[in-house]
Amino acid sequence: MKIQLNIVLVTIFSILTVFVRGDINVVNTEEADHIISKSKHTNNWAVLVSTSRFWFNYRHMANVLSLYRTVKRLGIPDSQIILMLSDDIACNPRNAFPGTVFNNNNQAIDVYGDEVEVDYRGYEVTVENFIRLLTDRWDPDHPRSKRLLTDENSNIFIYLTGHGGNEFLKFQDAEEIGAYDIADAFEQMYEKKRYNEIFFMIDTCQANTMYERLYSPNILAVGSSKLDESSYSHHSDMDIGVAVIDRFTYYTLEFLEKIDKDSKQTMDKLFNEYTYENVHSNPGIRYDLFNRNASEVLLTDFFGNVQNVVVEDEGEEDILYITNHDERGKLVQFNQEHNKSDESYQIDFGYEDVESSQQITPMTANFIRGLGLVTGAVVVGLWFVST
């Protein structure tokens, strides 16, 4: 009896708290416009590939693991990240710090960490697997966790690092992928409606040659260096005895470290980091396939996951439309100051912010507060009585 009563009380309390506290996340529609992406995607995926093996390519592993950490931090779940790497660094006998991979000589962050889920490791990192992954052509028994299960609403971030040359990228000293192969794979993805937008980032020598053959729409591409140009490492760790990160990736990460899940930073700010002084090569950006301006593209469109949901009033059958309009299809006016030209409405559960929310029964704020206090007093009284 006592227990049941307690449960009832807790439930009432929690309901009350919502009423009393109000909603701190309220935004007006103008702000919502900025927050809500113009990308029209509903889910985010990341494909992160380090194509090299061997101890002296430590930095490529650090590159890709750093980006893995970043996209995870910005909200893409492991189930939507495909990580391909040779994974021969952390447990390499030459590693002075077994089980770790650092991306800076300050050794502040062990990017190998505890929660790294590698989807394709060692000799599974092949051109064939990469193309199969992109185009999703697998045996029927291929595990779903290792597939890129995207649809026409998916934004995909694809990051490649390794040793490249003019229109090719080396996969583990054994084979190469050509710029045409990637371009054709993307075209297949487009035809099969496997993406909404792709952000293609590549950090290799002569990287820009890899995106020049792309021809499918809605792809934004950046590379670290132009034709006949090398990409360089940023610095070495003298205790580990190898270069730990590449310049291009270093400056990408340095910028991304400053943003969080709700960041409204746009892509052009990131691109501003890609100067010759920083990267020591000429990074390239390809806009022509992409129909948005970089200044309108949020970084979280690709590096983060979809966080903000908006219900637009274009559809006529949705619940918001029905509650907001009368039978003749006329907008119901709840408040005179309400902005009529709003394109979208924020669903709001607060009682105070009347301008963008509606209430089921007409009550003033003071009345609700009073009611809350009285109910609280009654509940406390009941509790005393019961003990």
Next chain:
Amino acid sequence: MALAETISRKIHKLGLVPKLIKLLPIVSILLAISSISWILILPLNGNYRNTYISENALMPSQVTSFFRESEWNIVRGYREEISKLENQSIEIRNNQLEKWVNDLGLVTAYHNNGKFNDTLYAIMHAPRGDDTEAMVLAIPWETSDNEYNEGGMALAIALSRYFSKMSIWSKNIIIVFVENNQFPLRSWVEAYHTSLEETAGSIEAAIVLEYGKNGDYFDYYELIYEGLNGQLPNLDLLNTVNLIGYHEGLHCAIQDTPSTELVKDTYFTRLRTLIRGIIALTLTGIKPGGGCEAFSGWQIQAFTIKARGTKGPHDVTQFGRLVDSTFRSVNNLLEKFHQSFFFYLMLSKNHFVSIGTYLPSAVLMAIAFTFSSLGTILISGLEINSFISHSAKILTIFVIIEIICFILSLTLPLIKVDISILLIILSFIPLGLKSSSSSSFKLNKTTSFGLVALSLFFISLLITALLIVHFSLALLLGLFTLPLTFLAQPKPKLKTIICLLISNPFFIISIAGQDIFLGLVTSWHDLQCWTWFVVSLGWYSAWLGVAVGTLSGDFTVQDTTKKQQ
């Protein structure tokens, strides 16, 4: 066709063919001169290249070496103890060292080479490695300057102690304590690959360490890198140690560069290094060298480093860091050394010429001999057909000479008579052929011209066969036998004798010294160096062929131009 015909008519009309035949000896000499000039222009700016690290995995000087001041005390301690052992037998020394390295957790074993004292070696199995590859640090008890290698021994023990504390090794480390760096070391290397029970996988690189009684300080280090039979360590390994030395601020001497000229880089210093390098590579295995040649033949890249001077600004731990950092670089390798050059000539520690640049020199020399051989036949004034009909006889004589040389090559190493007498016999007796030759022994003109031509052509073939594997030997062989090409003209007899004498291998060896001869005849047995067979079966047999042809035959040239017209 018309053009070819016109040209051929023109050539015939102008009588170019006889003129060219007459010019052949001059062309031959010009080719020989251009061969030498080719070597002389290599040290000019633009003809050589700067060294660079070719293998990405090496990453020299990218890791901090902690073999520093704290380890210095340990080196000092060991050196103190090792200096007390100087007057003890190698057996007692080995026992002491074995105790020390066993305390460090290293596996020890002995190798009996049957000639010298036993060789102690210790294996440090890489704690996290796959136990298939190894690096060797070899320390002779006696340095190549016949000094007690107490600094080297102390460094080796201190380094073993330091290495055994690190977990980063992917390759095993073998420390070899050997009596000296000649036969005992070679014998150990051979046994390692054939009979030893305690092994640690294939050896990728080896360092022979010499740090005599230099004390705590040294001025600069000397790098010796020649291998047997023209083999050299991969250039990447030398570049690695030199780059590490550069980052340590150490100066390096190669090819006996005087200490005052270590940083000098002029045409003459480069030329001197080049020529000394060619001679040193030819004499490796014949003359006592740095010890790194003991590792030749098993795809082991090896070099010797020696500490020079006692006052200098550098301390003993820097010498240790040179070894440590080099081992760390080699440890990073995933494959055998293969990226950089195996055939090169150094001009200074950071300049080199690769095989493609220097090879034409020996090619020109080989062509000079071919032309000379052709000239011998053409200026004889004899019909080609007569040579063909005498070919059996010519070949028989040459084969007999070869057989004599073969018997000599096998017996000379066994003969224990006074070497100077032996050398004189081998140099002068054939010259006496002329006086002693009876009419029954006398060769006719065709045979004698044919034999000389065949011998010269044999030298040409020998140079061609050697020029890639052992360029230095091929070039020097060409230079020494060059006087033989001067015989192909009518000459006074005295000149013939002098030319024959100065191109005789045993005459040259007796001038160079008895040690060279002893080294030469024992080098095959001790070190598997085949220079002796090139000298005895190649050089001496060709020389005998020419000598027999010129001295005991009719080797007079008639005025051929008149006859042909």
